[in-house]
Amino acid sequence: MTERLELADSAWQRVSKKYIVVDVVGYIISAVMIVAISLVPLVLFQWSLGWIPPVVIGIVFLITIVLTPRRVRAIGYQLREDDLLFRRGLAWQRFVAVPYGRMQLVDINRGPLARALGLSELRFVTAAAAATIVIPGIPAEEAERLRDHLVSVAESRRAGL
Amino acid sequence: MTTVTEGRFTDGEWHRLHPATPFLRGGLTFVAIIGIFIVNLRDVIIDNLFGGREGDDGEPLVWLAESGYAGFVVLGIFVLLVGLVVGFYFSWRMHTFRITEEVVEVRSGILFRTNRKARLDRIQGINIQRPFLARIFGAARLEVNVAGQDANVQLSYLGSSAADELRGEILRLASGTQRAEAEAGTNEQLPLVSGDAATGGVIEKRVSELLAPELDPAIAKRESVVTMHLGRLIGSLVLSETTVMLLVFVAGVIVTTVLTGELFAVAILLPTFIGLGSFYVSRFTKSLRYSIAGTSDGVRVGFGLFSTSNETLPPGRIHSVQVTQPLLWRPAGWWEIRLNRASTSAAKGAAGQANTTILPVGNLTDVRRVLELVLPGLVDPESIALLESGLTSKGGDDGFTNSPRRAAVLRWFSWKRTGFVLTPDAVLLRSGAIWRRLVVVPLPRAQGISLTQGPLERRLRLASINVHTVAGPVSAKLGAIDSATALQLHSDAAAATIASATNDTTHRWGVAAAQPASAPVPPAPLAYPEDTTS
Numbered sequence: 071m072t073e074r075l076e077l078a079d080s081a082w083q084r085v086s087k088k089y090i091v092v093d094v095v096g097y098i099i100s101a102v103m104i105v106a107i108s109l110v111p112l113v114l115f116q117w118s119l120g121w122i123p124p125v126v127i128g129i130v131f132l133i134t135i136v137l138t139p140r141r142v143r144a145i146g147y148q149l150r151e152d153d154l155l156f157r158r159g160l161a162w163q164r165f166v167a168v169p170y171g172r173m174q175l176v177d178i179n180r181g182p183l184a185r186a187l188g189l190s191e192l193r194f195v196t197a198a199a200a201a202t203i204v205i206p207g208i209p210a211e212e213a214e215r216l217r218d219h220l221v222s223v224a225e226s227r228r229a230g231l
Numbered sequence: 232m233t234t235v236t237e238g239r240f241t242d243g244e245w246h247r248l249h250p251a252t253p254f255l256r257g258g259l260t261f262v263a264i265i266g267i268f269i270v271n272l273r274d275v276i277i278d279n280l281f282g283g284r285e286g287d288d289g290e291p292l293v294w295l296a297e298s299g300y301a302g303f304v305v306l307g308i309f310v311l312l313v314g315l316v317v318g319f320y321f322s323w324r325m326h327t328f329r330i331t332e333e334v335v336e337v338r339s340g341i342l343f344r345t346n347r348k349a350r351l352d353r354i355q356g357i358n359i360q361r362p363f364l365a366r367i368f369g370a371a372r373l374e375v376n377v378a379g380q381d382a383n384v385q386l387s388y389l390g391s392s393a394a395d396e397l398r399g400e401i402l403r404l405a406s407g408t409q410r411a412e413a414e415a416g417t418n419e420q421l422p423l424v425s426g427d428a429a430t431g432g433v434i435e436k437r438v439s440e441l442l443a444p445e446l447d448p449a450i451a452k453r454e455s456v457v458t459m460h461l462g463r464l465i466g467s468l469v470l471s472e473t474t475v476m477l478l479v480f481v482a483g484v485i486v487t488t489v490l491t492g493e494l495f496a497v498a499i500l501l502p503t504f505i506g507l508g509s510f511y512v513s514r515f516t517k518s519l520r521y522s523i524a525g526t527s528d529g530v531r532v533g534f535g536l537f538s539t540s541n542e543t544l545p546p547g548r549i550h551s552v553q554v555t556q557p558l559l560w561r562p563a564g565w566w567e568i569r570l571n572r573a574s575t576s577a578a579k580g581a582a583g584q585a586n587t588t589i590l591p592v593g594n595l596t597d598v599r600r601v602l603e604l605v606l607p608g609l610v611d612p613e614s615i616a617l618l619e620s621g622l623t624s625k626g627g628d629d630g631f632t633n634s635p636r637r638a639a640v641l642r643w644f645s646w647k648r649t650g651f652v653l654t655p656d657a658v659l660l661r662s663g664a665i666w667r668r669l670v671v672v673p674l675p676r677a678q679g680i681s682l683t684q685g686p687l688e689r690r691l692r693l694a695s696i697n698v699h700t701v702a703g704p705v706s707a708k709l710g711a712i713d714s715a716t717a718l719q720l721h722s723d724a725a726a727a728t729i730a731s732a733t734n735d736t737t738h739r740w741g742v743a744a745a746q747p748a749s750a751p752v753p754p755a756p757l758a759y760p761e762d763t764t765s
Contacts, residue, residue, distance in 0.1 A: 152729040161686045167725035168679035201679030201699035
């Protein structure tokens with residue numbers, strides 16, 4: 071395996087380690103639900119090959135959960151001079167750069183578990199759906215500070231649509 | 232604040248729509264119902280007077296006339312009629328609009344009042360439509376497009392010449408130029424419809440409006456006009472996927488008939504032919520009199536034989552441009568051009584296609600002209616050469632930074648042609664050897680740049696670049712670029728986006744045109760090291 075993509079000037083802000091818990095718990099809940107549904111053919115109809123789907127699904131979820139800490143550590147963002155840079159992904163890496171002036175709105179979302187751990191999710195929305203940045207797992211006060219900062223820099227760099 | 236120099240509609244006062252509006256917007260159905268009623272009534276009267284057929288119970292009106300309720304029914308219908316007329320009249324009275332220096336504002340509704348304001352510097356396009364019926368009555372529908380779902384301002388209906396005049400005035404206000412300058416300019420002021428002053432007869436005026444050329448020759452410079460060639464239009468319809476599907480279908484029917492010996496399959500053919508025939512005819516008539524022209528207020532696209540439509544897209548409202556050539560069109564050398572734009576218009580474009588297809592079919596000369604109109608930042612000879620090699624070049628050393636040889640694993644035929652150019656104003660993405668495609672994104676409109684790499688691409692040291700724009704038919708994505716080059720393109724394009732967005736003044740395009748102080752930087756393509764390892 072050749073080396074991963076890395077941008078030249080990288081001083082990434084990482085998201086909180088506590089976000090690993092949020093992500094893992096979320097995956098466990100959906101894994102339990104989907105495995106339960108996939109057990110239906112085996113339990114109700116006594117289908118002989120019915121054990122394959124739950125086992126495959128279980129293994130996929132296990133790998134996902136095991137890799138979660140690394141995946142969360144791979145999430146990062148940078149507040150550059152004129153744009154917001156965001157990265158995520160291990161096998162499928164993605165880097166997005168969005169100029170501050172393109173901002174349409176900023177959302178702060180908090181799920182129940184994230185709220186218990188004092189975390190927030192920040193959504194930076196632009197006119198293009200694919201250029202919308204979602205940064206999960208930011209401590210709540212920092213998220214609000216970040217939002218206010220983004221709004222003020224967007225205001226000073228406003229451009230047409 | 233009304234000054235002498237203000238236009239007819241831009242005095243900041245409230246104005247009303249064309250008096251025939253309720254009739255044109257749906258009153259016609261109403262008239263038809265009354266017509267049917269009267270025709271039926273005539274039968275009843277004739278029957279009663281001359282002692283016609285007996286026991287004709289099938290007719291509801293006959294039954295009514297024979298029962299004792301006829302008086303109530305007639306009274307009820309009369310009340311309904313009066314109510315509708317009064318309602319239409321008040322809805323017309325309450326539907327008013329005004330244009331100020333900053334906004335277009337519309338008020339409508341009797342019980343539920345609606346007030347909609349659209350900022351002039353956010354206008355994405357202005358569309359004037361003339362359905363056939365409205366055209367006969369000399370009326371037109373004007374639609375001001377702004378970004379967002381269901382966010383357009385509709386003024387239906389206006390007088391035909393008033394609509395043209397109003398569009399000119401809205402565009403002038405939106406551009407930020409002053410009226411005095413505008414009148415000094417060559418093509419800002421729309422002339423009244425020819426024959427308007429001279430004859431004055433209503434019928435003659437209508438006829439001259441109907442026969443007037445679709446595009447008024449005074450609006451646009453002659454050399455900027457692109458029109459649809461008739462033979463090419465027919466050819467493009469014949470050489471389309473629809474025809475291929477039809478041939479496959481017919482072949483299937485023939486094979487089925489021969490194999491089974493039954494004729495039932497042939498019966499399916501007739502409705503298919505009728506359906507497709509009407510499809511071809513409607514696409515054909517809607518593309519007739521198609522013209523694209525450059526005006527001082529942007530690109531103007533007009534089309535239609537009976538029902539006409541024409542739209543003005545101000546500068547800087549085009550978010551990305553895609554030129555494609557299907558394989559079937561290659562021998563003829565035809566291309567299609569599509570756009571991404573922020574607004575969604577209710578109006579269909581030419582040939583019943585989405586109005587994002589700005590050139591349904593055209594040869595290389597047409598493509599060159601249309602690209603000049605939609606990409607005003609790329610008109611110097613160097614950029615034109617780049618655009619042309621983006622269209623027809625087979626790859627190699629042609630100004631584009633192309634994919635390395637190892638990209639052939641992912642792009643079997645097109646790796647030589649897969650490449651990009653970044654100029655200070657735009658990014659050009661070229662791909663496809665069989666289905667040729669060139670995407671151009673003006674950087675002031677780019678919403679963000681992303682760089683992605685999957686496991687397979689990582690093994691091959693390749694990556695993909697995606698320039699995000701507003702939603703539309705064009706997706707500006709280029710895969711299988713050398714990963715080091717892609718990293719550099721990502722940071723360069725991000726920087727160029729910011730720089731070009733800062734210098735962008737197209738939201739008030741007239742102001743920038745009035746003061747061409749900043750010398751245009753010659754758009755030299757940014758250099759990339761050619762990757763030779765494979």
